[in-house]
Amino acid sequence: MTVDLDAALKFAISIAKEAGQMMRDGQARRFSQDAKQEEKANSVDLVTECDQQVEKFLVAKIKAQYPDHKFIGEESYDGEQVTGDPTWIGDPIDGTTNFIHGFPMVATSIGLAVGGVPVLGVIYNPFLDLLYTGAEGRGAYMNESIKLPTAVRSLDSLSEALVAVEYGSSRRDPALSNKLDTFKRLTGDKRDGHKMVHSLRSVGSAALNICFVAAGQLDAYWEIGCWPWDVCAGMAILKEAGGASYAGKITEKSFSGEPNASIMAGRKYLFVRQLPAAKGETVRAAQAALAKQFYDIIE
Ligand code: 2AM
Ligand code: CA
Ligand code: CA
Ligand code: CA
Incomplete structure (x- = not known):
C-alpha cells in the first residue's frame, strides 16, 4: 500500500x-x-x-x-x-x-x-x-x-553538549537511582571522573525534546521507557533534519550503518542532532562517535 x-x-x-x-x-x-x-x-x-x-x-x-x-x-x-x-x-x-x-x-x-x-x-x-x-x-x-536544522554547530565531545532527559512516570528504586546515577555521571565534575556536559534539560515532553534535537537547539535526548507514540512522529522529523535515532538494546553494531532504527526495537532511545561533517568523516560517523561516548556512560 x-x-x-x-x-x-x-x-x-x-x-x-x-x-x-x-x-x-x-x-x-x-x-x-x-x-x-x-x-x-x-x-x-x-x-x-x-x-x-x-x-x-x-x-x-x-x-x-x-x-x-x-x-x-x-x-x-x-x-x-x-x-x-x-x-x-x-x-x-x-x-x-x-x-x-x-x-x-x-x-x-x-x-x-x-x-x-x-x-x-x-x-x-x-x-x-x-x-x-x-x-x-x-x-x-x-x-x-x-x-530544520536551524543551527549546526560543531560538537567535538559529549562534554560540550546540552542534553535532554526526563524523570519518567516510574519512580521506584532501583530504576530511579540508576537514572539519577546516570544524570550524575553526565553532569558531574571531570575531576571526579564524570562527563561534565554543559547541562541537562527536562522540559517534560518527549515529542518536543526530539523536535529541539531536530532543530539543533539541543544536542541529544536520552530516554528509557518511551513508547512508539512518544517517538514515531519525532523520529520522522529528526531523520529529515539529518539527526540520528538509536533505539533498543545498544551493541557495537548499533553504531555501524544507518541509525533511525525501527520504532519497536525497544524502549531505550538516544537521539542525536545533525552535526557538521568534519575532517573527512561522515555526519553518521560523527553522530555514532557521540552516541558511543554516551553509551560508555550509561550502559
Ligand atoms: P506523556 O505526557 O504523554 O505521558 C515526561 O516525562 C515525558 O515522558 C512526557 O513526554 C511523557 O509522556 C513521557 N513519559 C511518560 N511516562 C514515561 C515513562 N514511563 N518513560 C518515559 N517517558 C514517559
Ligand atoms: Ca501519559
Ligand atoms: Ca507521551
Ligand atoms: Ca500522552
Missing part, C-alpha cells in the same frame, strides 16, 4: 491544529472548573478528560480519511504491535503533567509508520504555537517555513 505523503502531511497538520484548539479550550475549562485528573499507574502517571477527547478525535479523523490504515495511540493502546502496514501512531497530549500545571511544553504528536519505519511526523505545541513537521524526502520544518 503506497501512501501519498504530501496529502498525508497536509491532513496531519490540519488535525494537529484542531487538536491544539481542543487542548487550549480543554485547559481553560480545567482551570475554570478546578478539574481533577485521574491517576493511571501511580500518582505521577496522570491522564485528563482532554487526553481522551483528543485521542478520540484523532482516531475518528484518521479512520474517516484512511479506512485501510491502522492506528496506535497512548490512551486506546491495547497491546497492538507495529506491523509493516501503514500505521498512524499518535500521542494526543504529550506532556500531560505540564498540561495539568499550565507549563507550556505540551504537544500533540502524530506520526505515520510504513514498513515499521516512521515516514511522517507532525508535532504541534498549541500553547507556544510551534509546529514541527517532517515527511520522508521532503525535509523538516518549523511552522512550515523554517527549514
